[in-house]
Amino acid sequence: MDSRTVALIRTTFKAVAAEEGGSETLARSFYSILFTDYPGVRDFFPAAMDAQRDRLVHAISYALDRLEEPDKLLPFLAQLGRDHRKYGVQPAHYVAVANSLKSAIRGCVGDEMWTDEVAAAWDEGLANISGAMIGAADKETSPAAWTATVVECREVLRNLSIVRVQLEHPMEYAAGQYISVQVPSRPRMWRYLSPANPANSNGEIEFHIRSVLGGWVSPAIVSHTTVGDQWLLGAPLGGLGVPRNTKRKMLMIGCGTGIAPLRAQIMAMAQRRVNPKVHLFVGGHHPCDLYDLQVLSQLAVANKWLTVTPVTEHEENPWWYYDSGEPQVELPGLEPRMTGQIGKVVAAFGPWADRDVQIVGSPSMVQTTKFRLMAAGTQAKSIRHDPLF
Template sequence: MDSQTIALIRTTFKAVAAEDDGPERLARSFYAILFTDYPQVRDFFPAALDAQRDRLVKAIGYAVDRLEEPEALLPFLAQLGRDHRKYGITGEHYVAVSKSLHTALKAFAGTELWTDDVDKAWAEAIGLISDTMVEAADRETTPPIWTGTVVEHREVLRNLAIVRLQLDQPMAYAAGQYLSVQIPSRPRMWRYMSPATPASPNGEIEFHVRGVTGGWVSPAMVGHTRIGDKWQFGSALGGLGVPRNTRRKLLMIACGTGIAPLRAQLMAMTQRRSNPMTHLFVGGHFPCDLYDLEMLSRMAMVNRWLTVTPVVENDENPWWYFGSGESPDGFPNIEPLRIGQIGKVVADYGPWADRDVQIVGSPSMVQTTKFRLMAAGTPAEHIRHDPLF
């Protein structure tokens, strides 16, 4: 794809995103066209489309930003194609989605902005996205869906639970990746979640779930999951991970349940003969949010390459917390507790220019931390995080 084509695509998409409610109106228009022209595809989508609409526009934006980076974009699209097999969609469904998206963009942009050249540019981009996803799905030989049975559900906070499942068959995924997950009480409402443990040959898998206020799925996972429930999973996605034999030091930063993919990577690293020096900052709003410090303390005790620094924004727990009250400073092999916003705390240590950096947390936390690190001198190309959708 040449530079002129990419420029036309980006100019159009920025014009859409810049308008008030532009991304939301584009998504609404797309789904209205799709369901009107191809009513048979409606059953593939949940009744409530709020999360789906937001995810669609963010995915398009993510692809548009990486049109000049095929080495990053194409593997991402291939992963999406493998994951989308869980819906049972075929090539004709991709055609329906592609045509509907093209029509929605054209209608939204208007005749002044949507020239023949813009039309051709978007046709090429949408074709690239669709073809890459279809080809990857067609080549894949693993199951489109894995099923797991809940064998443990433990609420560690009022709005946070640890859920362990036994898969019907082992799943191969790299520590640090994430999966789309569907629970029985919320059919067709798939949510992305990162396993907190590496892939197990016995098929065991664990998730750390925080209930999002007003959310459709996560509160049900925390408050209504029962032993014996059957969850379903799509193919693994994401590019976080620590290559074997890497010599570059690591900086890992997580807030809340964002510790899960970093925890899984650290557990996998403990099985290797040698590892680079790794500094993990784990944060939360309150001390009780640092629910996994005991595990991290044990890990740091036997792995001298690992340093763990806890960070909280408030040094006292909320009124509703009636836990043990153990201070984060009470764990051995853990650095002294730091008070403050985690991005600022980490950036205050220095530029971290000699580190490969991973950041996991909410979209706002990831962006804020990334900008603070860059301002402190951390090269942007050394910072990694998963797509923020």
Template sequence: MDSRTVALIRTTFKAVAAEEGGPDKLARSFYAILFTEYPHIRDLFPAALGAQRDRLIKAIGYTVERLEEPDRLLPFLAQLGRDHRKYGVTAEHYAAVSRSLRLALGGYAGTELWTDEVERAWEEGLDLIASTMTTAAEQETAPPVWTGTVVEHRAVLRNLSIVRLRLDQPMTYAAGQYMSVQIPSRPRMWRYLSAAVPPNPQGEIEFHIRSITGGWVGPAVVGHTVVGDRWLLGSPLGGLGVLRNTRRKMLMVGCGTGIAPLRAQLLAMTQRRSNPRVHLFVGGQHPCDLYDLATLSALSVAHKWLTVTPVVESIENPWWYADSGDPAPELPALQRRQVGQIGKVVAAAGDWSDHDVQIVGAPPMVQTTKFRLMAAGVPTRNIRHDPLF
């Protein structure tokens, strides 16, 4: 794809996104066209489309920004293609989505912006996306979905649970990856969750789930999951991980349940003969949000290459937290607990310009931490995070 085509696609999308309410209006228009002209496709989507619309716009934005980075974009699209097999998506569906999106963009952008050249540019870009996803799906030999049984559900906080499943067949994934899950009470609603443990011979996988106000899946998991529930899991996604035999020092930053993929990587690293130095900052709004410090402390005691620094924004717990003990005590091998916004604390804690960096958490936290580290001299190419969907 040449630079002119990329520029036309990027300019069009930014113009639409810059309008007040533009992204949401574009998503609504797209789905209206898609379901009107291809009504049979509606059954692939959940009844409530709010989260789906938001995810669509973020996925388009992520792709548009990386059209000139094929080494990063194409593997991401290939992963999405393998994951979309869980929906039963075919080439016909990709063609319908592509046409509907072009019609929605054209209708929203207007005749002055939406020229024949712009439409051809979008057609070329969407063809690249569809062909990459389709090819990856066709070449994949792993199952389109995995099934697993809940073997443990542990309530950690009022709004946070740890769920462990035993898969019916092994799943090959890298520590640090995430996958979409579907629970029995929320059919066709898939939520992305990161594995908190590396692959293991027992075929067990663990997720840390926070209930988000207004969410559909999280509250159902936290409030109603029971041992014996059967879940569906999509293909592994994401590119986080620590290469074997690397000597580059690592900086890991995780907030809340964002600690899960970093935790999985640390557990996997304990099985290696040698590792680089790793400094992990684990953050939360309140002390009770640092729910897994005991595990991290034990890892740090056993492995001298790991340093762990807890960070909280408030030293007080929320009113509803009834436990009289300190859920984030000064445990052995942990650095002294810091108070402040985690991005600011991390950026001021040292020179990280020669470190590989991973950031995991809510999108605002990831972006803020990334910008603070870049301002402190960390090269953008050294910073990794998964798509902020």
């Protein structure tokens, strides 16, 4: 696409997003048109659409921001195309989505702004996006979805569980990627979870799940998962990872269950002969949120290239956390725990100019940490994180 086409697409989308409540209006209008004009498509979506509407706008925005960066956009679209096979999506469904999205945007911006040139630009942009997704899906030979059986569910905190599943067929994924998951109690509500271990020939995956207040899926997983449950898993997504033979040192920053994809990468690196130095900052609100320090301690002791610094915002645990009263055992291989907001703590070390940076956590944590690092002198091109939706 030429720059004129990209500019027209972005201008009309931003005109909608700039209005108060514009993004929500667009999402509601899109799904209303889609389900009215193509009623058969409704069966692909969950009954509750709140999260789905938010995800739609974020995904569109993410793609539009990268229209002139095919090296970043095309791999993302290819992954999405492979992942959407789990729904049973066919090329005709992409046409339905494109038509409905154009109608929704036209309704939001009005006929005065929606010129023939703008319509043609959107036709070209959506055709390129859907073409990339369809092409990747057609070339894929792996299963559309994997069946997995829960073999262990362990409560770590009252709102956090570790779940291990056994895949019916092994899945090839890169350490650091994430996977869409559907659980029995929430049909058609797919949620993204990051494996906390590298792929293995036994098809065993460990997930760390925190119950999100007001969420539909995570509370159901934490509260109701039992051994023997059958889960469905989609194709792996995401671009985090440490290339083999890289000489660049790494800075990894993870909060809460965001430690999972970072831990998986470190475990994968531990199987290599040579690695660059890695400094991992693992954060939480309270000391009890650092639930995986035992494993990280073992990894740090066994791998001298790894430095692990725990960080908490508060010195003490919350009132609801049961403390046995036993003295805390100091874990070997770990740096002394620091107190403060993790982005601020990490940025205080300096610009980290010699490091490639990965940040994993909530969207607000990722954005705040990224801005603090950039303010400290870290180059934006050195910072990586997954799409924030």
